[in-house]
Amino acid sequence: VATGNGDPQTGLGLDIEKTPVWPARLVNENLVTVAAFDSGNVLSPYSNFGKVSVDVVAPGGFTNDPMVSCAFENTRGVMFVSMNGTSMATPVAAGIAADLWSQNPGLNFKEIKELLIASGSTYPQLQPITVSGKHIDALSALQLSATKNVLY
Numbered sequence: 001v002a003t004g005n006g007d008p009q010t011g012l013g014l015d016i017e018k019t020p021v022w023p024a025r026l027v028n029e030n031l032v033t034v035a036a037f038d039s040g041n042v043l044s045p046y047s048n049f050g051k052v053s054v055d056v057v058a059p060g061g062f063t064n065d066p067m068v069s070c071a072f073e074n075t076r077g078v079m080f081v082s083m084n085g086t087s088m089a090t091p092v093a094a095g096i097a098a099d100l101w102s103q104n105p106g107l108n109f110k111e112i113k114e115l116l117i118a119s120g121s122t123y124p125q126l127q128p129i130t131v132s133g134k135h136i137d138a139l140s141a142l143q144l145s146a147t148k149n150v151l152y
Helices: 086-103 109-118 138-146
Strands: 034-037 056-059
Touching: 034 086, 056 086, 086 109, 086 138, 109 138
Parallel strands: 034 056
Antiparallel strands: none
């Protein structure tokens, strides 16, 4: 679930614990709520956040960069439209969740969520505003998943 892209007037991220955004504010065991970070390895200024309900932070496009890491030329030589936002970050998390499940089909949704939250690099500035305090990291999650029998 995307956290949302901030206050419509200012464009700045909101604390969704104080100003709920739905369904991101829901704290359900089967939801992974995703905020966005930018090139500075911090929360993007537009990304909503929340210590209780925002699980992880994923790349969501850079506010000062017209290109996004997923913009490639297609066979016709036309560039895809570049966008940024928490809606761009959320599919990154979903893709990593799919990789985890592909690597280990016996995982249930709780275990996948736990792996997403437990893996990745910790950033002190994210710790007070997200559950994990981490950037999501595919390699770290897959490596942690490989040791699942040790973890669970």
